[in-house]
Amino acid sequence: MRDPKHEATYADLEALPEQLVGQLIEGVLIAMPRPSVGHAVVTSNLGNDLGSPFGRGRGGPGGWWFLDEPELHFGKNVLVPDLAAWRKERMPTLPPATTPFISLAPDWVCEVLSPRTASYDRIQKRRIYAHEKVGFLWYVEPVERILTAYRHDGTEFREIGTWGGEEDDRVRVPPFDAIELELKGLWAPVE
Numbered sequence: 001m002r003d004p005k006h007e008a009t010y011a012d013l014e015a016l017p018e019q020l021v022g023q024l025i026e027g028v029l030i031a032m033p034r035p036s037v038g039h040a041v042v043t044s045n046l047g048n049d050l051g052s053p054f055g056r057g058r059g060g061p062g063g064w065w066f067l068d069e070p071e072l073h074f075g076k077n078v079l080v081p082d083l084a085a086w087r088k089e090r091m092p093t094l095p096p097a098t099t100p101f102i103s104l105a106p107d108w109v110c111e112v113l114s115p116r117t118a119s120y121d122r123i124q125k126r127r128i129y130a131h132e133k134v135g136f137l138w139y140v141e142p143v144e145r146i147l148t149a150y151r152h153d154g155t156e157f158r159e160i161g162t163w164g165g166e167e168d169d170r171v172r173v174p175p176f177d178a179i180e181l182e183l184k185g186l187w188a189p190v191e
Helices: 010-014 037-055 118-131
Strands: 020-025 028-033 064-068 072-074 077-079 083-087 108-112 136-141 146-152 157-164
Touching: 010 020, 020 118, 037 064, 037 083, 037 108, 077 118, 108 118, 118 136, 118 157
Parallel strands: 108 136
Antiparallel strands: 020 028, 020 077, 064 083, 072 077, 083 108, 136 146, 146 157
16 A cells, blocks of 8 residues: 555665565555466466567567566556567667666566466556556466456557467467467466
8 A cells, every 4th residue: 555655766676685576566665575386387488488489580580579577667666577578679679788677668568467466467567557558468377377468559458368278278369479379388287
């Protein structure tokens, strides 16, 4: 909840212990522990599946930069999506390796939802991504094994579709619909 007497600052974020992921969302400092194994498996697999054909041009068209957990600065908001990508036509080169954050809104953001982060991801962060005109937003629910994709229509996000379950093994999801994404390969094994 926002404290009108103290709006969180970047100094508050920098003061967090290293094992926490911090974000500044609408004046509030949000600190969370590192993601679970299931969450990390999904982000790693998705990054590998998309990064090779779209980032490196191996078996796909290339033309994108992919980053895991980049720090994005949008005014007073500091967000850390699970994955983000920029079209190289909008960002021809990456910032220097020592650059701590990026202020250019990504063309695609993926948030892997967990009980601790889902409400922030779906409400506050979505509102900020819409304001910054992020082109595509994906939510991945690793426990339910569901992928939902949205496209920014110039004002807000509109749902493109939801995929999951046994019937949706291979899917084509914008903006990466030049390849089939194998959904079964994304998820962590279930005991």
